[in-house]
Amino acid sequence: MECDRCGAPGCEFGCRRAHTLPRTGMSAELDAIFLADKIHITAHGPTVNALAVRDGKVVRIGSREDAAQWESAAQTHDFGAATMTPGLIDAHSHAVSAGANRRGVDLSRCRNLDEVRQALVDQPQDVDSEWRLGWSLDPNLFGSAPPSNGFLHGTDDRPTYVKMADGHSAIANSTALALAGVSGQEVFTSYSCVVLGSDGEPNGLLLEDEALELIRKHIPPLSAAQQVACLGALLLAMASTGLTTLSLLDLNLSSLDTLAALEVEGELPMRLRCSPVFDPGADTSTELDRVTDLQTRSGRLWRVEGVKLVLDGTIDNGTAWLEHPDTCGDSTQSLWLDPEQFRVVVLELANRGIATATHAIGDAAIREVVSTIAAMTKAQRARAPHRVEHIETMPDDLVEAFARSGAIASMQPTHSTLYVWPDHQDEWSRRLGPTRSRVNGFRFRDLQDAGVTVALGSDWPVAPYDPRGVIADAQLRRPHDRADTGQTFPRQALTAAMALEGYTTSAATALGWQDHIGSLEVGMDADVTVFDCDPLSEAAESFAASAVIATSIGGRLIWH
CATH class of the missing domain: 3.20.20.140 (Metal-dependent hydrolases)
Incomplete structure (x- = not known):
């Protein structure tokens, strides 16, 4: 039978022979050759040692011996004993809107509400905003008690707004509630809620997007230049962990401007698929x-x-x-x-x-x-x-x-x-x-x-x-x-x-x-992640601490 990818007779997916993509309409020289002791074409095989890239696509896969017979390449990247996999794809992220406006303190490491409050109090004041902001507050820190702003005592000198870890709720102190004019009598077009305390007044807990927006719209956004810088730094940090593609489920109109501005400065370090809500x-x-x-x-x-x-x-x-x-x-x-x-x-x-x-x-x-x-x-x-x-x-x-x-x-x-x-x-x-x-x-x-x-x-x-x-x-x-x-x-x-x-x-x-990412079969985009160990055989704990040696988008090294 013919190979679905390269058309070679007698070639079945799973073999380790060299695969070649027809060169019709392509330049004669290879753009790059990637070498490693293990290159996993997919998570379930096959495993080879070499792949060649032309015009951003994988055009050959095979052994190191096969690679020695291929035409010359503009670049050769030999990663030695490392393991190469298809580039990693995060199927659910909010990196654009959240990353472009990330300010405040990360509360995910706080072990109790006292630590949360102290982290917020110790937060330096931005020159362009009086707000204290925090994010990733674990709701489990409230124990069996209903979440409220009671633990934020002593913060009323400045408006304070804390996003819970679930992303669907937040807590605002009394100053923030007053500044936003939140009464608890608001009517929403989707299910959202301003939670009331036993006294019938808002207790600081806000549930779902329309309730959160009551406060968010009063928080000064970062400038356009700051948003571009924040998002660029975040995407590069994400690429350093092995990611080559993000599915972003948080697109808004300002996100489009930020992305366009970021590409004016240079190439993005990963592919982004952006979906509006x-x-x-x-x-x-x-x-x-x-x-x-x-x-x-x-x-x-x-x-x-x-x-x-x-x-x-x-x-x-x-x-x-x-x-x-x-x-x-x-x-x-x-x-x-x-x-x-x-x-x-x-x-x-x-x-x-x-x-x-x-x-x-x-x-x-x-x-x-x-x-x-x-x-x-x-x-x-x-x-x-x-x-x-x-x-x-x-x-x-x-x-x-x-x-x-x-x-x-x-x-x-x-x-x-x-x-x-x-x-x-x-x-x-x-x-x-x-x-x-x-x-x-x-x-x-x-x-x-x-x-x-x-x-x-x-x-x-x-x-x-x-x-x-x-x-x-x-x-x-x-x-x-x-x-x-x-x-x-x-x-x-x-x-x-x-x-x-x-x-x-x-x-x-x-x-x-x-049809173009997710595997390293011939004909696919040359998006790769290179680790210092094999994710398929290394102990899970060790893999979590492993080094990412490089990532590539379309054969172009991004992180290395």
Whole structure:
């Protein structure tokens, strides 16, 4: 038989012979040759030692002996005993809007609320803003008490605003609430909430986007130049961890300006697929046209593609959409005031050939998305991928329905290792109760074994962006740097190959880019990540601490 990629007779995928792409329309000289003791074409093989690049594409793969017979190359990169994989893809990130405006203090390492308060008080005041800002506050630090701004005593000299780790809630001190005129009587077009205390006044806790915006709009943004600098530094730091592509689910109009300005300064260090968020409170026809029109925007290494929809909130806050209320009586409804309209929107986007990524954490939300995707025609599903984001609790019958629907799963292993505790005394577990948390929670392996494509990502800034840690946690079912910590959901552990697949071929499929990234087969873009060890054989803890030697986009070295 002929090879699907190179057309060579008698060549089957999985062999280790040299593969060559026909040179029609291409320059005679190779742009680059990459050499390493192990080059994994995909997470499941084959493994070679050399690949050649021309015009940004892999045109040959083979052994070092084969490479010695290839035509000359402008550059040869020999990484010796290192291991090369397809470039890593984070299937779920918020790097553009969050990264361009990142200011304040990271609270993820705080062990109690006193440490949180002290970190905020010690924060130097910006020259252009009086606000104290913090992010990644773990809701578990409140214990069994409802979150409120009570711990922010002594901060009223300046407005203070703290984003919770889930990204769907925040806490504002009394000064910030007063400055924004928050009364607790606000009416929203989607499910959002200003939480009131026992005295009937706002207690500082804000749930979901419209409530958060009451405060956010009063916080002075960074200047355009500062946003470009912040995003550029963040993307370079992300590239240093082995990432070559991000799926960004946070696009807004200012993000487009920032990306365009960043490319004026030079090449981006990774590919960016940017998806705008559909506003359920807007006029449906107008909003459909808005997100459709954005699909034409692009740069050299970024482009707008797909739409994000948010069907529910989070379990920790009681804003998820569950089939039965949580133990506090919460999480009973969709963020869309009319869930039927969600189905109308997704099917229309599918009809227009636009990919969708829907945030669905609770079982009722997941079921709604899965049934909507299952209702698509085969032609609609073929035009663009449709995926479900997060997927934190679901019963057996829903796993089966998921597999039948053709939906893609996009999940974040560190959500379940950093914020869910082995003894299930965390807020997520308490609200769900034993069955929905311990039995139905975070079913990575069950979905994989059912034949579902499972893409992996970080959801930064909700959790750290380093893919080495995420890949390790997916195998260990505990934080990779906490050997003294027990496992959460041990039955859901992935193999090393499954975890790497989640960051390569499966992630590329989730983006709809599987025809040019995600593997190093002949004809694919030469996006590579080079490690000082083999992620398929190294112990997970060691891999998490391994060195990234280089990354490449289209054969061009980025990080090295």
